[in-house]
Amino acid sequence: MSNVNKPVIPAEVADAIEELRGKGENNRGILMRRERVGNPYYLALMSIHYDTLMAALANGYERELTEEQARKQTYAEIVLTLQRHREGTGRYDKYDEDHAFADGVQYTLDMLGIDALEQS
Incomplete structure (x- = not known):
């Protein structure tokens, strides 16, 4: 390699x-x-x-990713983080800084009226 x-x-x-x-x-x-x-x-x-x-x-x-491709990639990463947070898998098995960050992302999406799981 x-x-x-x-x-x-x-x-x-x-x-x-x-x-x-x-x-x-x-x-x-x-x-x-x-x-x-x-x-x-x-x-x-x-x-x-x-x-x-x-x-x-x-x-x-x-x-190089186009603006649209970069946006989709970032969005997919956010959705994955939220899914792991909701399932309690991965790094999110205890409430820590990442967990709090995921809560903040979810709060923001809720306030904007965006259902992250439907958008993916």
């Missing part, structure tokens, strides 16, 4: 890399496209630091 960290890059950069790879470009070819003003991939490839682009090409990469 490798302990190399994959950089997180914007979706438009990942799309450009994947499209160029689909056209048979290697790492050098992709880096050269970054230097050529006027090519369709220039702005996307220029939007991240050169070292980050090189790391993404050599080590692989993770796509």
Whole structure:
């Protein structure tokens, strides 16, 4: 198993890399496209630091979450925390700081009229 960290890059950069790879470009070819003003991939490839682009090409990469994806992921984590709190499983078998936090989250959702379990 490798302990190399994959950089997180914007979706438009990942799309450009994947499209160029689909056209048979290697790492050098992709880096050269970054230097050529006027090519369709220039702005996307220029939007991240050169070292980050090189790391993404050599080590692989993770796509940056869109705002909507990040919101859904956060929401799913909140719902899971509330479910564990209600079931008394996991870290929530005694009343502690996390338990109090979950109570606070539940109170806030109740005040906003949001049923967290129906939204998931």
